[in-house]
Amino acid sequence: MSAPAIGAGELLPPQEEKKNYLNVEHTVRSWLLTGDHKRIAILYLFSVSLFFMIGGIFASLIRLELISPSGVLLESETYNKIFSAHGIVMIFLFLVPSIPAVFGNFFLPIMIGARDLAFPRMNLMSWYVYWLGGLLISSGLILGGVDTGWTFYTPYSSLYSNTQVSLVIIGIFFAGFSSIMTGLNFIVTIHKMRAPGMTWFRLPLFVWSMYATSVVMLLGTPVIAITLLLVFAERTLHLGVFSPELGGDPVLFQHMFWFYSHPAVYIMILPSFGVISELMANFCRKRVFGYHFVAFSSLAIAGLGFLVWGHHMFVSSQSMYQGVVFSLVSFLVAVPSAVKVFNWTATMYKGTIRLQTPMIYALGFIGLFTVGGLTGLFLACLGTDVHLTATYFVVAHFHYVMVGGSMMGFLGALHYWWPKMTGRMFNDTFGKFNAMLVFIGFNLTFFPQFILGFMGMPRRYHYYYIAPEFMPYHIMSSAGASALAVGLIAPAFYLISSLRHGHKAGANPWGAHGLEWETSSPPIPTNFEETPIVTDEVYDFSAMDEYEHRHGSDEMAPAGGHN
């Protein structure tokens, strides 16, 4: 596997460059008023990357501050605002929209052979509403910040905190609407706009996972919207529903919050599941093992995910019996996740595996998600959660699933679809090296936090001078975070430089299967010259090979070269 990188254009006689979605129009206006899902996806890509960087800067400050048991440069008040900002920005402005709004937007219509999403204008509006939310949140952070944590527990958030809670809450409210619009658009598109021959069981697994994600977005987001609105009303109008001083019940807030926010963690992981399924199939050149099980496990996770919210509240004074039931269901929801992990692994059996950059991310994902998910079981388990809840064990758990899982999925998707989105191939050697750096840096950062948590280090603690025995682990974690930061900044450089210096990517640089690889890179504005008619099964590589055998192909050379 050492064929040099050959772009399509280099072998064929130069032909008239076709207009693609990037160069049909060049004005700013044509971007800001576009209805093209691909352009909106690019707008989203810039936006979420920006917010990821902001969230990452906050993360760096957290890690810096925790090097010493009595802080390094911040006041407690500032520290509290920083971890809150970190959580809020990362969750609501980065991770929730990340894969759906970028890659879902770009590829979902193409993968099902549609010209666009069902409601392009609503799609564009969702981006503006996202920014409205983003600006409100940012202005809240600039005008003084919030110090409630991303969970906004009452009565602290509603009556005690004198920070910019109201602004930020309204911002999240709007960000929520943006994801409702995205979800609605996806559901309608998947139901109604599949190309002829694209039956439900020919859908790529990414589309299945986007479907499950959208269902959760649609059902969950309104609940957090109204809940936060009520906190807002309680702050501004003293409309008491959550504060005991006003006769309300603070634990009710937690129920309402987690009713959304637990399913929200599946909004964050399901898209990555979809990406990993694509990567496993295409880089093993083999149909995903147990396609139906993988597809339906997404729906099972989405459904069961609505029944476990109480596992965040085992020690909150909800009744003991509620705790037992929520714990039980949390163990059940682990089963469909297990099914996925095992099916991905089995996909590799007898595959033709190419260890290119996206695949390294996919393999990293499997390892890290397994650890993250299994440590979720420590928290779902009543007896151990009592000891571990709200410690760094929880922090480690959710970074393993969110950074090690969702974020790795995002990076995998970014590298996998980059040539399709931009028409350029990045340097695969760089990419692979970087993927490993991220993997190692990540483990160094967050593994020590499991130990910290078990020892009893509480989360959201600025000082731990009372317990300096925690210090060595914090130092390890901060050291790892530096490596991780390098690994996460680097793609920005080599990907962007690929736009100038990268090889031209052919229509199908990875030799992958799927409609998105049958249109040009970058795709034309309407995605396809004419509506495709789907005749082969999903991930049917043998049919593809046969076809190429008969017709010859210039696309098959794996790009990036040396492996």
Place this chain on the structure above:
Amino acid sequence: MNYPVSPPPASNFASEVDLVFYGLVILTVVFTALVGVFVLAFAIRYRQGTKVDRSRPVHEHLPLEITWSVIPLILGLVMFFLGAKAFVHMRRPPANATEIFVIGKQWMWHIEHSNGVRENNMLHVPIGVPVKLTMISQDVLHAMYIPAFRVQYHVVPGRYTMLWFTATKTGEYHMFCNMYCGVQHSEMVGTVVAMEPQDYAAWLANGGNEVKPMTMEQRGAKSFAVRGCANCHTGSDTERAPTLYGISGKTRHMQDGSNVVADESYIRESIVNPYNRLSAGYTQTMPVYANQMSEDEILDLIAYIKGLGGPKPAVAGGPQTGQVAGKMAPPVVNADGAIGARENPPHKSLAVGALNRPNLEGNKE
């Protein structure tokens, strides 16, 4: 320096919880290794270009799917059951448990023992007998968390919550507020002192003082630490509270513009009724100690405060064994005599802390 990886096991729940915990650790290691080994083995064996048998690939295999659904399901249910059992145990206090009352407020713990003895940010408990904490918050949510005992529960405004344990080993352990509650959440910490039952009884009978006879100033130092004064009053004026070093006899400036000479009665008033005359630049954050202290104790405190003399040197010297009230605890040197006299050696991890503290002192400010 040693690197502990687990909290000390010091209550009846420790072994029960640790058992489940290590069970889950084994589960995690086994499954991660299983997945990891297969992924790596396949990635190597079936990488593009190797000449291995790829004929008749399998795409669906129902028995396999069922196997790998059912095995995790069963293992999961076993862990669920063990965890739930421990939890039910934790939520059912024995009827004969000694009851201690806990009030959480921004940002300190008030503890009240059965006979009315009170303490702040310290919790003295007897070992070998079940102790039940009945807790309530005065403002926002807090959580009482004692890692060494493996217990934790939220402290909620407007309703009583409960947790119980039987301490099994004497020593001093951390007690954290583990529910974010505002600016000084990370300083809402304290120490649990587990004592032999007879020591506890003596401690109670002495109104919370040490058993050994002490001078007034020593007793004052002790109660300064136990009552949590040291949490706010440090070696220098801070945003939290003015320093008490050298205030005795000085002229103090009040919020309303007046000036007062800090004599005994002013200091007494500042303790029992601090809001009567607020010092300039501060708000009503100091707890009101009226009806909480015997006049004896107030006198001890005054004696101690008067003895504080001039401003405190920047770095507190020497290892301060066992004193864990925090880095901002100026009186620890004086308190040493009192606390050092205790029979049981302080817990190991705390000794680490004591060694470290002097370096940490200067960091902030």
Place this chain on the structure above:
Amino acid sequence: MASIAHGHGHGHDDMVVHVHHQFENIDQQNESYLVGMWCFLVTEIMFFGALFLMYTIYRMNYQNDFYGAHLELSQTASTPIAGPLVQMTGLKEFPVWGSINTTLLLISSFTMVMAVRAAQLRKKADVMKFLGATNVLAAMFLVIKFSQEWPPKWAHKMVPGANFGPEASHLHGASPRAAEIFYSLYFAMTGLHAIHIIAGIGVITALMVLWRKGAKSVTEDYVPTEMVGLYWHFVDLVWIFLFPLFYLIPG
């Protein structure tokens, strides 16, 4: 947003109704709209559902207080304007305005059905008439709410917040704390509903403008009108739940 509206010409030039470029044909477009509308209504149900859940929990916690507090939503013989109507019922107190408003909305649902039917039959005059009637009924609902129902609550300091402090006679035995929660929920839920009514009036007006101009997208195709109708029935339905929950609590 010109780039969206212009189709790219997929051989559907003979279509009377405009088909957006992303759709293959009018059926696909209409079905998409319908699925989209239902999805939207599902989010609305979750939105209100959260509030109904909260209502249920507090109602269970504060049974008697909610009963007491709800009496203030009824009118008595001495209430201006509504007084005589109460006397007619022969009851001590009766939610006159609430009942009238319920009736108005029920009728408006009926006129909406008629408007959709007229749209299917392409009877432009009838559509205008029924949509207009719906709007008038909705406006009357709002007028009553904002002139007869809410102002007395202000006057009696029954609006939750710093100024909350009704006299005992307005509490009917409810504890002020619980009454405040009752009114918090009352204003939150009926307020949110009123916002939906206002939005509905906006949408119906826009639809009428399109009909008036004779825009093909509505005259040749009843789906947009049907969609607005669907929304309106939903708003109506929410009120059908709100009314008994707030006005008709059994003692």
